[in-house]
Amino acid sequence: MVDGAAGVEARVKDDFYPSTPECTAVLLPHIKDFPHRVWEPACGDGAISEVLHGAGYSVFSSDKIDRGYGDIHDFLYSENRPFKAIITNPPYGNGLAEKFIRKAFELGCTHVAMLLKADFWNSRRNGLFEQYPPDQILALDWRPDFLGKGRPFLNVSWSIWRPGTVETRFTRAHRP
Numbered sequence: 335m336v337d338g339a340a341g342v343e344a345r346v347k348d349d350f351y352p353s354t355p356e357c358t359a360v361l362l363p364h365i366k367d368f369p370h371r372v373w374e375p376a377c378g379d380g381a382i383s384e385v386l387h388g389a390g391y392s393v394f395s396s397d398k399i400d401r402g403y404g405d406i407h408d409f410l411y412s413e414n415r416p417f418k419a420i421i422t423n424p425p426y427g428n429g430l431a432e433k434f435i436r437k438a439f440e441l442g443c444t445h446v447a448m449l450l451k452a453d454f455w456n457s458r459r460n461g462l463f464e465q466y467p468p469d470q471i472l473a474l475d476w477r478p479d480f481l482g483k484g485r486p487f488l489n490v491s492w493s494i495w496r497p498g499t500v501e502t503r504f505t506r507a508h509r510p
């Protein structure tokens with residue numbers, strides 16, 4: 335989000351809020367059980383993909399918008415999945431985050447990590463939570479500066495899904 339006229343918040347075009355490298359770095363110790371071939375289906379300019387590459391993952395990257403990185407592809411129209419694991423910071427506006435979660439499971443993905451607003455699960459999403467309860471919520475103990483303007487505005491958490499979930503665990507990640 336950016337400050338618009340009269341202090342009204344306006345969203346960045348196409349919800350392009352690139353993750354800072356720390357966002358992905360703190361996830362890594364928590365996904366050691368994930369396959370090493372993963373799909374970043376809303377890759378933007380590769381902010382998450384590059385950290386995953388650096389950590390030894392093989393990453394297939396795609397985005398609806400051509401940002402000079404990865405394949406150009408609308409995730410919500412995917413009919414096949416390149417890999418069973420997804421790691422992304424999806425678009426949030428217009429219910430897109432929920433659509434991304436549902437699509438990931440419709441495609442048969444088994445291991446999924448999505449960076450979501452910290453209050454994503456607080457209201458309105460009972461049906462989604464009951465159908466697809468995350469195994470783990472990993473709350474970042476700082477606000478990432480998505481726009482690089484020195485005014486971070488959003489608390490975020492990783493929601494992590496994996497097979498065999500019994501009950502959702504709440505954990506916290508310290509800024510590296």
Ligand SMILES: C[S@@+](CC[C@H](N)C(=O)[O-])C[C@H]1O[C@@H](n2cnc3c(N)ncnc32)[C@H](O)[C@@H]1O
Binds near residue numbers: 399424430
């Ligand atoms: C919040 S940004 C995050 C970008 C990247 N995942 C990161 O963490 O830096 C969301 C991205 O989703 C992309 N996006 C929006 N709708 C999409 C769709 N239907 N399919 C694929 N990508 C989409 C946007 O172009 C944007 O790059």
